Structure formats: C-alpha cells, structure tokens
Amino acid sequence: MTLASAFRLNRGLLLDLADLALTLAQRGGANYSDIRLGETRRESIQAREDRLRDFSESSERGFGLRVLVDGCWGFYGAPRLEESSIREAVRQALDNARAVKPIQAQSIVLEELRPVESEWLMPMDVDPFDVPADSKADWLLAVTAAALESGADYASASLSFAKEERLFANSHGSRIFQSRTRTHPQLDATVVDKATGRFSSRESLTPARGAGWDYVLSCGLLAEAKRAAEDARRKLDAKPVAPGERDIVIDPTNLWLTIHETVGHSTELDRALGWEANFAGTSFVKPEMLGRLRFGSELMTIVADRSQQGGLSTLGFDDDGVSSQFASFPIVEHGVFQNYQMALGQAHLIGLPRSNGCAYADSPASFPIQRMPNISLQPNPSPTSLNDLIADVEDGLYVVGAGSWSIDQQRDNFQFGGQLFYEIKNGQLGELVRDAAYQGRTVAFWNALDGLGDASTYHLAGTFGCGKGEPVQSAPVSHGAVPARFRKVMVLNPEQGEA
Amino acid sequence: MFLSASDAKSIADRLLTLSEADACVIELNGGDERSLRFARGGATTNMATSEVNLRVTSYVGRRKGSVAVASLAEEDLDSALRRSEEIARLLPVDPEYIEPLGPRNYPPTLRYDEATGVQGLEALASAASTVIAESAARDVHAFGCGSSGRRFAALATSAGLFAYDRRSDTDISVTARNRADSWSGWGGASEFRSSNLDVAGVARRATEKAAHDAPPLDIEPARYCVIFEPAATAELARWLMWMMGSRPADEGRSFFSKPGGGAKQGEALFDPKLTIRSDPEDRLAPEESFGYEGVPQSKRTWVDKGVVASLYRSRFWARKTDAEAIPFASNFTVEGGATPIEEMIRATKRGLLVTRLWYTNMLDPRSLLLTGLTRDGNFLIENGRVTSPVFNMRFNESLAALFSRIEAVGPTVRTWRAMSGGVVAAPPLMVSNFNFSSRSSGI
Numbered sequence: 001m002t003l004a005s006a007f008r009l010n011r012g013l014l015l016d017l018a019d020l021a022l023t024l025a026q027r028g029g030a031n032y033s034d035i036r037l038g039e040t041r042r043e044s045i046q047a048r049e050d051r052l053r054d055f056s057e058s059s060e061r062g063f064g065l066r067v068l069v070d071g072c073w074g075f076y077g078a079p080r081l082e083e084s085s086i087r088e089a090v091r092q093a094l095d096n097a098r099a100v101k102p103i104q105a106q107s108i109v110l111e112e113l114r115p116v117e118s119e120w121l122m123p124m125d126v127d128p129f130d131v132p133a134d135s136k137a138d139w140l141l142a143v144t145a146a147a148l149e150s151g152a153d154y155a156s157a158s159l160s161f162a163k164e165e166r167l168f169a170n171s172h173g174s175r176i177f178q179s180r181t182r183t184h185p186q187l188d189a190t191v192v193d194k195a196t197g198r199f200s201s202r203e204s205l206t207p208a209r210g211a212g213w214d215y216v217l218s219c220g221l222l223a224e225a226k227r228a229a230e231d232a233r234r235k236l237d238a239k240p241v242a243p244g245e246r247d248i249v250i251d252p253t254n255l256w257l258t259i260h261e262t263v264g265h266s267t268e269l270d271r272a273l274g275w276e277a278n279f280a281g282t283s284f285v286k287p288e289m290l291g292r293l294r295f296g297s298e299l300m301t302i303v304a305d306r307s308q309q310g311g312l313s314t315l316g317f318d319d320d321g322v323s324s325q326f327a328s329f330p331i332v333e334h335g336v337f338q339n340y341q342m343a344l345g346q347a348h349l350i351g352l353p354r355s356n357g358c359a360y361a362d363s364p365a366s367f368p369i370q371r372m373p374n375i376s377l378q379p380n381p382s383p384t385s386l387n388d389l390i391a392d393v394e395d396g397l398y399v400v401g402a403g404s405w406s407i408d409q410q411r412d413n414f415q416f417g418g419q420l421f422y423e424i425k426n427g428q429l430g431e432l433v434r435d436a437a438y439q440g441r442t443v444a445f446w447n448a449l450d451g452l453g454d455a456s457t458y459h460l461a462g463t464f465g466c467g468k469g470e471p472v473q474s475a476p477v478s479h480g481a482v483p484a485r486f487r488k489v490m491v492l493n494p495e496q497g498e499a
Numbered sequence: 500m501f502l503s504a505s506d507a508k509s510i511a512d513r514l515l516t517l518s519e520a521d522a523c524v525i526e527l528n529g530g531d532e533r534s535l536r537f538a539r540g541g542a543t544t545n546m547a548t549s550e551v552n553l554r555v556t557s558y559v560g561r562r563k564g565s566v567a568v569a570s571l572a573e574e575d576l577d578s579a580l581r582r583s584e585e586i587a588r589l590l591p592v593d594p595e596y597i598e599p600l601g602p603r604n605y606p607p608t609l610r611y612d613e614a615t616g617v618q619g620l621e622a623l624a625s626a627a628s629t630v631i632a633e634s635a636a637r638d639v640h641a642f643g644c645g646s647s648g649r650r651f652a653a654l655a656t657s658a659g660l661f662a663y664d665r666r667s668d669t670d671i672s673v674t675a676r677n678r679a680d681s682w683s684g685w686g687g688a689s690e691f692r693s694s695n696l697d698v699a700g701v702a703r704r705a706t707e708k709a710a711h712d713a714p715p716l717d718i719e720p721a722r723y724c725v726i727f728e729p730a731a732t733a734e735l736a737r738w739l740m741w742m743m744g745s746r747p748a749d750e751g752r753s754f755f756s757k758p759g760g761g762a763k764q765g766e767a768l769f770d771p772k773l774t775i776r777s778d779p780e781d782r783l784a785p786e787e788s789f790g791y792e793g794v795p796q797s798k799r800t801w802v803d804k805g806v807v808a809s810l811y812r813s814r815f816w817a818r819k820t821d822a823e824a825i826p827f828a829s830n831f832t833v834e835g836g837a838t839p840i841e842e843m844i845r846a847t848k849r850g851l852l853v854t855r856l857w858y859t860n861m862l863d864p865r866s867l868l869l870t871g872l873t874r875d876g877n878f879l880i881e882n883g884r885v886t887s888p889v890f891n892m893r894f895n896e897s898l899a900a901l902f903s904r905i906e907a908v909g910p911t912v913r914t915w916r917a918m919s920g921g922v923v924a925a926p927p928l929m930v931s932n933f934n935f936s937s938r939s940s941g942i
Contacts, residue, residue, distance in 0.1 A: 051594050055586055056554070058567035064548075077548040079500070079569040092547055096533075099620040103627050105541030133564070134589040141591070154750065192751040197758035199751060199865060275538045277642035277683075278674040281857075284940065367546045406858040406893070408872045408941030413893055415870055415937075417862060437862065437870075439893070439937055470536055470644040471546070492936065494862050494870065494895040 006121060007179050009039055009061075009165050017086050018169035021065050024090040026171055030067040030097075032110060034174075036319060036364040037063040037081060038166035041129060045159040047140040049148060055133055062365040065089045069097035071107025077365025110345050111354040113321065115173030120316025122180040124212035128161040129181075131213045139216065143187055143225045150229035152189035157225075159216065160184040160208075160464060162476070166319075166364060174321045182312055182476055184208035184464055185221045189228040191236050200235040200434070202228040202419055205253040205401045207461035209310040210478070231420060234432050241421060241436035243493045247396035248438060249389045249451075252459035252481035254418050257402040259377055259479045260466070262442040263295075263302050266411035267331050268358075269340035270370045273349060280468045281409025284442070285337060287350045293337040296446030301378040302332040304341060306357065311374040312462045312476035313360075319368035320344035320359040327357035327373045335447070343370035362473040369469050376460070376480030380452035389451045389485045391427040397436065397491060398422040398429060402461075404437065415439040415492070435495040451485030458482050500529045500551040500571070501616070501649050504663040510553070511655035514576060520557035520584050523657040524599050527553050530650030531616070535623040538642045540631050545620060557583040561596040564588075595815045599656035603795050605788040606779040610666035612692040616649025618669070623647060626698045630673050633702035639684075639709045641702070643673035647693065654793045662789040669693045670916055671701050674875055675709035676942070682715060682888050683942050684708020685854055685875035687730065687915030689922060708854060708876040715888040716879055717938065724850035724906070725933040726843045726880070733914040733923035734856045736775060736833050738869055739898050742861075743801060745810035749820060754867045754899060755810060762810060769805040770905040772836060776800050777828035783913040783924035790826020799828065805903075829921030833928075836908025840927040843907050845883040847929075852878040852885055867898035872939055891942070892935040904931045 014037045025033035039061040046053040063086070064077035074097025076089040128136075140157050147155035161183055168176040187204040206221045250258065270276055271283040285293060306314050306324035316324055320343055330338045340350070343359035360371035390398060401419025408414070417437045423430035462478030502510075511525040529551030536543045553576060554567040564586025566579040623645040634641035647669040654662045672687035686704035690696045727735070748755035748762035755763045777786045778798040786796045792814050800808045809825055817824035844852065854876030862868040873891045880886065909927035916922055 052563075052591055053593075053595075054565065055563070055590055056556075056565035056567060057582065057586070058552075058554075058569075060552075060569035062550075062569065072542065073544060075544070075546045077546065079550050096545055096547055096620045099624050100535065100542040100545055103537060103540075103542050103624055103631060105539070105631075132589065133586045137590050154752070190752055194751045194756075194760055195758065197751065197756055197865075199756075201752075273538070274640070274642055274676070275536070275543050277538060277676065278536070278644055278672055281941070365548050365550065367544050369544065404860050404862045404870065406860045406870045406872070408891060408893070408939040409857055409874055410939075410941035412941045413872065413891075413937060413939035415893060415895075435863070441940070471532070471534055471646070490937075492895070494868055494936070495866060 007165055007177050011177065013081065014167040015175065017081060017083065018167060020083060021086045021090055022169060022171045024087065025065065025067045025094065028090060028094045030069050030094065032068040032171055033066065034170035034321065035063055035065045036166055036168055036361060038164065038364045040363060041163045043129065043161040045136050045140055047144045048156045049144055049154065050141065052137050052141060055137065060363060062363065064361060064365045064367065065093045066367065067093045067097055068108055068110065069094060070101065072097045072100050072104045073108055075367045079365060108345050109348055111347060113170065113172050116321060116323065117175050118316065119177040122210060124181060124214065126213040127181065128183060128213040129163060143221055146222055146225035147187060147189040147229045150226040151191065151233050152229035153192045154190040155187065157187045168317065168319065168321045170321055176317050176321055178315055178317060180210060180315050181212055182208060182464065183211050183215050185216050185219055187221055187225050187228055189232045191232045193236060198236060200232050202232040202235060203401065204228060205419065208312060208464050210312050210314050211310055235434050238432045238434040240496065241433040241491060241493050243491055245488045246491045247393045247485065247487050248489045249393060249396065249398045249424065249483055249485045251400040251483055253401045253461060254399045255481040255484055256461035256479035257405055258416055259302065259375060259481060261405060261407045262411055262414060263331060264372045264375045266442065267340050268370055269342045269346050269350065272340065276468065279470050284410045284412050289337055291336065291338060294335055295332045295337045295443060296335045297449045298334050299380065299449050299452050300332055300335045300446050301330060302375060303330050303378060304328065304373045304375050306373045308374050308460065308478065308480065310460055311478040313372060313374045313478060318357045318359040319361045320355060322355045322357040324357055329356055331375060341370055341372060343368065360475050362475060366473055369473065371468065371475040372477045374478045377482060379455040379458050379482045382454065384452060384454045386453055386457055386483045389453065389483055390424055390429055392451065393424045394426060396424040398424055399438065412442050414442065435493050437492045437494055439490045439492055445486060445489065448486045448488060449484055450487055453482035500549050501531055502529065502651055507651065507653035507663055508655065508661055510571060511653065514555060514580055515655060515657050517577065517580055518557065518657060520559050520587060522558040522599050524556040525553065525655045528650065528652040530648055532646060532648030533620050533623060534644060534646035535620060535627055536644045537627045537631065539640050540634065547620065555580050555583045557587045559584060559587040561592045562587045562590045563593050564590060597815045597818065599658045600660050600793045601658040602660050603793065605662055605795050608664050608788050609780060609785045610691045612667045615647060615669050615691065615693040616667035618647050618693060622693065626671055629698045630702040634675055634706050637706040637710045639675045639677050639706050641673055641675050643671065645671045654789065656793065660793050662793050664788045667691050669696050671696060671698050672915055673701055673705040675705040677709050677711065681942060682709055682711045683875045689916035711888050713887065715890045718879065718889050720892050720935040720937050722932040722934050724847055724931050726840060726847065726850065726852045727928045727930065728854050729912050729925045729927055730855045730914045731853050732833060732928045733925040734859060735898060736923060736925055738859060738861065739902065740801065740828065740831060742864060742867060743810050745812035746816045748810055754865060755807065764807050764810055767806045768899060769802060769902040771805040772905045772908050773802050773805050773902050774834035775802040775831055776834065777831040781832055783911065784830045784832050784922040786828050786830045794824050794826045796826060832911060832924040833926060835911030835926035838907040838909050840909050843909065843927065843929045844880055844885060847880045848882060850880045851889065852880055862895065868895065869898055870895050891939040893937045893939060894934055895936045896934045901930050901933060906931050
C-alpha cells in the first residue's frame with residue numbers, strides 16, 4: 001500500500017481560514033467553536049448495454065462553522081474557501097445560536113476535548129481520480145458486455161468514486177487533516193420473457209469499499225457479470241417460494257444490511273434520546289437497557305470500529321475531532337447490549353464521560369450528527385464452514401445478496417428480500433426459488449441465531465448512502481459478517497399475498 | 500447561493516462562448532436554506548447553508564463528458580469546461596446521442612415569494628416555539644423540524660435554449676409522543692409562502708393524535724378497509740408516478756408492459772375514481788417550469804379516471820418510438836372527490852385510519868408490490884367511530900390492486916414536501932381489503 005491519496009488541497013490556506021473563523025467566533029462570544037473545511041470529489045460512470053450513458057465528475061469545496069454560545073448551537077455552511085465567506089459565516093453562525101436561545105430548554109453541554117494535531121491519509125495503490133476516463137469506460141463496457149454475452153437482455157453497470165479531504169479545527173487547538181477514498185462497482189442484469197410479460201433481475205454482490213482503482217481491478221465484477229446473467233435467467237424460471245416458518249442461512253452479502261438496519265440504527269444514542277423522532281425515528285433500545293438487554297443469542301457479538309482495512313467508515317478521527325481509538329467497542333457482546341454509538345455532547349445524558357467517536361457530516365458544509373462507524377458481526381471462534389451451517393437444516397432457505405428492505409421507525413419489525421433464495425432440504429442446498437422475503441422482529445430474530453461461520457467466511461460489505469437527519473445526510477458505512485443460521489424465521493411470498 | 504435569471508444567464512453564456520465542443524449544455528442550481536430541529540421541547544441542531552452547483556456537459560462528435568463544480572469562480576468554471584471536453588474526446592461515441600434542445604417557451608413560475616426565501620432562523624424558532632407551547636398544553640412531547648429557503652435552477656444550451664425557474668419553501672413537521680412514550684401523532688405542511696403556513700394547525704393535529712393515554716390495541720394483521728390521510732395517499736401516489744416510465748414499459752420490464760410488447764398506455768388499469776394530473780399553473784402543487792433536458796412542463800394528465808394517459812419519456816426514447824418527449828413530474832395532484840374524511844369514517848364498520856406511511860419500498864416492479872409500515876397515528880374505526888389507537892403494522896400490497904379498490908375520495912389538499920422535494924396535493928382515500936402482513940411494536 002502507498003499513500004496515493006496524499007492531501008492535495010492547500011494546507012496553509014485551510015489553516016489560515018480555520019484560524020480566522022475560530023478567532024472571530026471566540027471574539028464574538030462563542031464558548032466553543034469548530035470548523036470543517038475541505039473538498040469532496042465524486043465521479044459517476046454509468047453504462048447500459050453497449051452504451052456509456054454518463055461520465056461525470058464533480059467537486060464540492062466549502063466549510064461548515066459550528067459555534068456554541070451560552071449552551072446553544074449555531075451553524076453556517078458555505079461552498080467557498082475564502083476569507084470574506086468565513087467572516088460572513090461567523091456572523092451568521094453567532095446570530096443563529098442567539099436566535100434559538102428562546103427555545104433552548106436544555107443547554108448543550110460538551111465533554112472535555114483535548115487538542116489534537118494529526119493527520120490520517122487512507123493508504124491505497126491507485127487513486128481512481130488519476131485513472132484515465134477511457135480506461136474506466138472500457139472496463140465498465142466490458143462488464144455489461146460479459147452480462148449480455150451470458151444471456152442478459154439488459155445490463156446496467158456503474159462505477160462510483162468519492163474522495164474526501166478535510167481539515168478539522170476547533171477552538172481548543174485541534175488541527176486534523178484527513179483524506180479517504182471510496183469505490184463502488186455495480187451491475188444489474190435483467191432478462192425478459194416478452195411473451196408472458198415476466199422479467200427478473202440480479203444485482204451484483206460486489207461490495208462498496210474504502211479503496212482505490214486497484215480494488216476495481218480485483219473485485220471480480222467482470223466474472224460476476226456472467227453469473228448474474230445466468231442467475232437472472234434461472235430466477236425467471238424458478239418456482240415460487242412456499243411461505244411459512246423456516247430455518248434460514250443468511251449469506252454475509254445479505255446479512256450486512258440486516259445488521260445495518262436492526263443493530264446499527266437501533267443502537268444510535270440520538271435516536272434513543274428522541275432527537276431523530278420526527279424523521280429517522282427512535283429506537284426500541286432504551287438507555288436503561290445498557291448492559292441488560294438480551295439482544296441476541298450467545299453467538300452474537302457485534303463490534304464498532306474505524307480501523308478495518310477497506311471499511312467505508314474507516315478513518316482516524318470523526319467529524320467532532322474525536323480519535324477513532326474511542327470508536328472500537330462492542331455494541332452487543334455474547335448477545336447482551338453493551339454500548340450506544342455517540343457523538344459530541346451526548347454521552348453525559350446517559351452518565352458516560354465522552355463521545356465514542358461516531359460523528360459524521362456528509363459535506364464540510366453540513367452539521368455533524370451521530371453516524372455509524374463500521375459495525376460488524378464477529379466470526380465464530382470454532383471452525384465452522386457455510387456447508388456446516390447448511391448441513392444442520394432439514395427444511396430451510398439460503399439467502400444471498402441484498403434486495404428490498406424495510407424496517408419500522410423503532411427498528412423492530414423488518415422485512416428483507418434478497419437476490420437469490422435457495423431451498424435447503426435435509427442438509428443439502430437445493431433449487432432456486434423466487435418471490436421470497438423474510439420478516440421478523442429484531443430481538444426475536446437475533447435470539448434465533450444458532451450458527452455462525454468462522455473467520456474464513458468473513459465478508460465486508462456496505463453502502464455509500466445511509467440516510468439520516470433533517471435535512472437528510474448520506475453517510476458511507478461498512479458491515480462485516482459471516483454466514484449465519486437463524487431458526488424458525490417467517491418466510492413470505494409477498495407476491496401471493498401470503499404473510 | 501441564489502442567482503437571478505440574468506446572473507445565471509450571463510454565467511452560462513460566458514461558458515457557452517468559451518466552449519470548443521460541438522455542443523454544450525450548462526446546468527446551474529443552488530440556493531440558501533435554514534433549518535431548525537427540536538426535540539422534547541428544546542432546540543437540538545440548526546443549519547444555515549448556501550450552495551451552488553454548475554454542471555457543464557460537452558459533446559464532441561457524439562461523445563459526451565460532464566463535470567460539475569460547487570463554485571462560480573471563473574477559474575473553476577473554465578477548468579470544468581476544459582475537463583468536460585477532454586473527457587468527451589476520450590470516451591466512445593454515444594449511440595443515444597441527441598442534440599441539445601433549442602429555444603423553448605416556458606410557463607411562468609408560481610412558486611416564489613421573496614420574503615419567505617430570505618427569512619432568518621428567528622422565524623423558525625418562533626414556529627418551533629408555537630409547537631412547543633401546544634405540546635406543553637396537551638402534556639405531550641414535541642419533536643420536529645422547520646426549514647425555509649429559496650432555490651433556483653437554470654439550463655442553457657449551445658442551441659440557444661435558456662430556462663430558469665425558482666421557488667421559495669417553508670416547511671414544518673411535528674411528531675408528538677405521549678409522556679409514557681407509548682403513542683405518537685404527526686402533522687406536517689409545506690408552502691411557498693410563509694404566510695400560508697399553518698404552524699398552529701400542524702401542531703394541533705400532531706399533538707391531538709398523540710394525546711392518548713390508553714395503550715394501543717394489538718389487532719390481528721389482516722385485510723382491512725383503510726382510510727389514508729392525504730400524506731399517506733401522497734406517498735403511495737409518488738411510488739406510482741416513479742414507476743410510470745415509458746422505456747421500461749416498452750422494454751418489457753415494468754407493470755406497464757404489455758405481454759407480447761408495447762406499453763399499456765390507454766388501458767384502464769385503476770379505479771375510475773383515480774385521476775392524477777400535473778400542471779405548472781396548478782393552484783395547490785404547481786409543477787416546475789421545465790423538466791429533464793429542458794423540455795417545458797405543461798398541463799398533463801397521467802391517470803385519467805383509472806386509464807393510463809401518459810408515461811414519461813426522454814427525448815431519445817421519444818425519437819426512437821416516434822412519441823412525445825414527456826418530462827417526469829415531481830409536483831402533481833391526485834384529484835379529489837366529494838367525500839369528507841368524517842363521512843368515510845362514519846361509513847366504516849371496522850377499519851383503520853392511517854396518518855402516514857414509513858419505509859415504503861418496492862418489492863416487485865412487475866406487480867407494483869409495495870411494502871412499508873404505518874406510523875404516527877394509526878387508529879381503529881368501529882361502527883363509524885374512531886375508537887382506539889392500534890399498534891402499527893406492516894403492509895405488503897400492490898399499488899395496482901389498491902388503486903383499483905378505491906371506495907371513496909375526499910377533498911385534495913397540499914401535503915408535506917417530504918424527502919422527494921416535490922409537492923403532492925392529495926386527498927384522503929378510502930380503500931377496501933388493504934393487506935397488512937405483520938405487527939410492529941414501533942411507536
């Protein structure tokens with residue numbers, strides 16, 4: 001690994017602007033202030049059949065200044081990196097803090113923050129933004145061609161890249177430079193039976209990663225395109241699933257999203273406090289359940305971290321300037337709920353000393369809110385293969401790839417589809433079936449976990465875009481998982497109206 | 500950053516003059532927005548932001564390159580222009596290339612009020628204060644978000660087109676929860692003009708719905724007669740509109756595909772009581788003045804008394820299929836009827852009143868099978884009366900089926916803008932045999 005993503009913005013300019021903002025803010029009456037300055041670059045390339053539909057680059061430079069005045073936050077963000085904008089931002093942020101004073105029932109209280117001077121630059125071999133446009137186009141068109149040659153009637157593929165470069169600075173003296181890059185190659189193959197009007201699609205299982213162009217070349221999407229086309233054809237001819245309670249073995253390509261929705265979101269402290277009640281929702285996990293709630297079976301250990309190589313939430317510090325060393329903690333340990341995810345100013349509300357480094361702002365000009373670090377299901381320490389899990393199922397299903405998803409606003413009732421559902425009969429993998437989804441209640445589901453793959457079966461997946469907050473912010477996050485077996489889960493055929 | 504039409508045009512014209520490509524399109528958008536969130540009677544986060552984005556798309560020999568920058572600095576714009584040309588030269592020929600549109604006439608915009616666009620955070624704090632006072636009076640907790648601002652969008656082409664639109668927005672949404680945290684209610688509204696925003700009405704609706712001390716009933720998930728309040732109807736209608744693309748239908752991968760080929764345009768697929776229209780001059784939900792590729796928006800019927808009247812279509816697909824290019828409508832109206840919601844309730848022997856929906860997602864585009872949950876105000880109706888809160892439930896139901904079982908339609912109102920950004924005017928809708936598949940404890 002190299003430091004291909006070395007920081008490219010003018011550090012001196014950023015430091016000068018940060019110093020100006022923080023000095024003026026403190027002079028204007030702020031008790032605390034912080035600022036994020038930087039740039040997010042994006043590239044989106046889309047192909048459809050033999051056509052390159054779109055190739056677009058974008059960049060967004062700017063800053064977001066947050067001030068705390070007499071226990072009230074004020075914030076202003078703008079898409080410019082210049083002195084006049086900073087001066088205007090200080091004035092507006094201070095005005096905003098004073099404007100909310102009449103409705104600040106409870107003062108914002110911050111924990112002690114130690115000044116940090118540091119930098120964290122994500123290592124990678126090849127920066128995707130340095131790769132020529134035609135090389136990317138050729139690669140993508142080869143993916144759609146592979147799907148079409150293997151029987152797809154339609155094939156869409158895309159490459160998405162994002163690169164964040166930021167300086168975090170606060171009035172306590174912290175100055176932190178960070179840079180990270182993420183990459184997502186995707187494919188969707190569709191087959192159509194025009195005579196009957198039926199069609200089916202298979203989306204790729206290749207995950208998004210905190211990685212560069214080298215990941216694109218090694219991710220295997222080209223080979224997967226062929227399988228995806230064949231799978232889509234087989235799905236079209238598959239028999240409908242028989243609904244009912246079944247044992248299911250869930251592949252990590254599907255389970256990561258279930259972890260995200262049921263565990264990741266339910267253990268966010270801002271939700272538990274009601275701060276997201278009007279949109280993203282609250283949580284069934286209440287603060288009094290810390291250390292007590294039997295969230296799942298003994299096999300269930302789910303940890304937060306910001307250090308996994310390839311993780312979409314991997315970095316050195318969060319957007320409150322809190323070190324990622326605090327973001328390594330168990331959320332659920334041997335089935336028991338142990339820790340919430342927290343951002344600045346929240347920990348004291350449940351009697352804890354400090355944030356555990358889970359803040360993110362989706363642009364320098366956005367207000368940082370609590371967002372997920374990488375959150376992953378830990379492997380079985382005992383040697384266990386996927387086949388071992390399947391072997392102990394008499395009548396069940398094996399679920400592969402994420403499909404449609406939906407969960408209630410307290411993260412209890414969920415329903416997940418998938419890309420591929422295989423029957424399991426007498427311990428053997430059987431036929432592909434279609435129109436299936438599994439539905440459950442979070443705690444009952446995780447307590448029905450009775451088998452886990454070992455470390456050799458571990459797979460890291462994730463998403464570029466998890467939405468939360470008002471206005472909605474989009475955060476990248478990874479989830480690692482191993483294949484897992486759950487007993488007596490409700491399998492639906494929603495197409496037949498069966499529940 | 501908010502730009503006037505003349506400022507946007509002069510920025511675009513300068514770039515078009517500098518362009519060395521065969522054709523060039525400039526898209527500009529931006530605005531200023533303020534938002535304030537509150538929870539349990541006090542402020543949590545607030546934001547004031549200013550943003551601007553310029554995208555330049557260059558076409559060189561039917562090859563396309565596109566670059567966007569969040570800046571109006573001339574050096575950034577010039578660099579974006581050159582880079583878009585460089586990308587275009589590197590890429591393969593686009594078999595679906597279509598030359599940029601020339602000048603068009605656009606309808607006037609009815610969506611802008613200067614005073615609303617520039618109002619400060621004090622106005623939002625004042626609105627929040629009204630909500631907090633109402634929640635205190637009813638002894639419930641209030642959680643909400645208010646926002647206001649103004650945005651513009653402009654599009655210019657090397658073929659001489661210039662389009663500009665602007666809008667102001669102000670929104671308030673409130674979720675109220677009882678003190679025991681065992682029941683909730685919701686209200687929301689969006690307006691272009693702050694003087695029309697009924698903050699007190701939103702607060703009253705949310706807190707009234709939440710002010711129930713009795714625990715919600717746990718009823719069996721099954722098929723029920725359901726009365727959807729306008730916000731819920733709007734969400735269902737949004738999904739229907741998203742699925743009404745002409746190309747997927749023609750290609751055989753849509754609910755609107757005909758077996759054997761072609762689209763089901765002109766077919767009666769829904770109840771005759773369903774009509775959906777969009778119109779830039781609509782009183783409640785005026786559509787933008789221009790859509791994708793700069794095609795003017797105009798008065799359009801999408802579903803006419805249950806018959807599919809229009810499907811949206813790009814200019815390329817329109818040329819290929821010898822049909823009209825129709826931009827997607829993000830602001831539209833579900834036509835109302837004459838049955839007030841109170842009358843629907845009186846006519847219901849046993850059913851549910853649904854305030855809003857949550858986490859809706861398409862399970863199968865072939866049958867328009869949608870899943871999702873009820874949220875923040877789910878009530879049992881028995882013998883013509885609302886009798887009790889009931890736990891939320893998950894539904895799995897086809898949009899095609901539910902829009903074919905409309906029993907009654909109420910008066911259309913403008914609904915909350917939601918995440919989509921578009922405004923939908925929708926009525927309360929009474930639907931029979933709506934399929935709930937499981938319970939949720941989520942309040």
